[in-house]
Amino acid sequence: MTLDQFRSVADRLLGPWVSAADRLGLSPDQVSVLAFVAAVLAAVAFAVAEPAFYIGGALLVLLNGWLDLVDGALAREQNVASDGGDLLDHVLDRYADIAVIAGFTVGIGAYALGFLAVTGVLMTSYLGTQIQAVGIGRAYGGLLGRADRLALMGIVGVVAAAYPDPLVAEFGVVALLLVLFAVIGHLTALQRFLGAWRDL
Template sequence: MTLDQYRSVADRLLGPWVRAAAKIGLSPDQVSVLAFVAAVAAAGAFAVGEPVFYILGAVCVLLNGWLDIVDGALARHLEVASDGGDLLDHVLDRYADIAVIAGFTVGIGAYALGFVAVTGVLMTSYMGTQIQAVGIGREYGGLLGRADRLALMGVVGLVAAVYSAPVVAGLNVVGLLLALFAAVGHLTAVQRFLGAWRDL
């Protein structure tokens, strides 16, 4: 299950955003940087760990996800898609993932869990790009793609704003999210690897 399979649906909703970005003269690379800035703002808000900041963080992380779709659509609209833009987008996405997970981790002080979570997320993304590098094609599948993670982070941010008490094994909803990323992230990486191996 992954929301990345609905990218075409999101693309159809992008028209007004793409036209607005083009009208004010934003380049796709500038939109990618704005998306990263939103992720850093989300990380800072989550690190505070207070209700109003969890709400702010949720809004920022969802904005990051939306702008991450807009940049590619804008590049196609302006007919300026390039390998350099694709590289910048991927690098900023990885740093955005690290920043937001670090923010959640600092907010609840679960550093070991945060480490395993971020390595799971990075391995999921690494497998997607490595599969592309060996010529099979970009892989968005798996148990949790980036769109799924962003949606979950946004939802968890909103839930944590109203309920931060422990839920299971002493973990609150943020801790459970990190545990999910830790477990499912590595499983998704393995799933992508096995699928690609079969296609070689």
């Protein structure tokens, strides 16, 4: 993970957003749902796969990631952090991941590649929670955390809008992103499994 190490910097920038959400009477769970809606809209935009929609999708993905930080900060501000809210947040995050990767996949019609990408992302997350379930502690290790993935999705949306033609062989930037998620996701899941197995 690379961007997660800057979480404290992001936390300092959340103040105005948290205050605005609080003034609007939003609960942390409602912000989590809004973040998920942004991801679904991003998926639709990426599925259209046209330059303006790629830009819109990129902005919506970044909004999803930002609101995903706001909901936790708002819960702390309102002193309403709960296991239920944490569960909802994690479930919606996984569905958001699926939706956005599905949108990219539909946009370029690379369904087998999309399957490998989404299973890599989901297995990475699953191994983290399963390791915690067996009592070792939550595993966050790996090359690409969720913050990294969201940043890459946003960047790829912009690049795909500017350079729709293949970049490497017949692979465009979206296909290369899916390859990256597939390879790194499954390698990270394997890394987490082997690390946990040694600790058992």
